[in-house]
Amino acid sequence: MTLDVVRKDTMSRSGSDEREGHIVQRGFRLRLVATTVSMIWTFVVLFMGVLVVATDSGRACGFDWPYCQGSLFPNVHDVQQVIEYTHRLLTGLLGFVILGSALLILFWRDRPTALRHTRTLAVMSVVLLVAQALIGGLNVLLGTPKGFTTLDVMVSSLLWISVVTLWGKLYVSRYNATRTPVRVQGSTSSKVQLENMKAHTNASTYKPTRLGQAFLIFFFGDLLLGAFFKHSALAEVLFGLNPERVWLTSLRLGEAVYVVHGVWGVTLFLMVIAWWVKSNTTMRPVLNVIILLLILETIVGMGAVASGLGVWMVAFHTLLATITLGVSTFALVYEDEMKGVRR
Secondary structure, three states, X not given: OHHHHHHHHHHHHHHHHHHHHHHHHHHHHHHHHXXXXXXHHHHHHHHHHHHHHHOOOOOXXXXXXXXXXXXXXXXXXXXXXXXXXXXXXXXXXXXXXXXXXXXXXHOOOOOOHHHHHHHHXXXXXXXXXXXXXXXXXXXXXXXXXXXXXXHHHHHXXXXXXXXXXXXXXXXXXXXXXXXXXXXXXXOOXXXXXXXXXXXXXXXXXXXXXXXXXXXXXXXXXXXXXXXXXXXXXXHHHHOOOOOOOOOOOOHHHHHHHHHHHHHHHHHXXXXXXXXXXXXXXXXXXXXXHHHHHHHHHHHHHHHHHHOXXXXXXXXXXXXXXXXXXXXXXXHHHHHHHXXXXXX
16 A cells, blocks of 8 residues: 555656656756747847948948838849848847847746846847847938948847847756766656756856967957958958048058957967867867958958958858857856766
């Protein structure tokens, strides 16, 4: 009689644990998918922004959004209108995507303790999105003034960092939970994965290494310096291209910024090499990607100078910088989370 009661109680708890694990896993997957969509959508919007600059389409639709030159839809035969309208449309929809993802994170009851930072990241992404939308709108209304677009680049880059960090935290936690199982005696498979996820996400408290953190800060600064060099027209002044609109005309300032940008790039390369040397084998594949991207950035940057700041070379250089910023952000999250993996 007693044995039957114990068996029934054990089966009841096992069923309850399995249902709990299923609910938590389902909720986790939903948020991982939502943050993945947010990250991809943000990258597409940034890519379209690069395309707008490369094709000089920023004023193709005028200033009467949501209309494009007085029409609800762009002229499909005008490539610049299509590019600018698509960029505006995707940017508007991005707001709903990021807001939806943020709400899922904010109202996540069964969130593992180590993922408590995701709430801050979700709020930050929404705030940065609003700021970026306001700056982008002013940028259009003011006729994309030289130099002002650097502020747009700064806020959009911070948004990109926050979105990638949020996705990375969830992705690496899921990766740890599925790749290195923690065996819990008497638990069902769903409960094992649930306990495993909590064990690994609690193993660290999101403290990136100083070297990796310094690299990301330096890279972000170099990206802003490059944007300032381009959008202030100092690059055109330095290479004697006679830009239509000039904000700063000092040749010496252009030379100084160009030299600092180059030295900064060499410093970044040395920093990532030092990061690679001090890292373990788990981190090195990610750092190899960063090194490769930095090499490609350098080659394309030299090509942009050799081509007289050709718009497509500059656009490709900007796109590579955006990808490198995203991978570097993920590397910090990945390094921190993987410290808790049992090897």
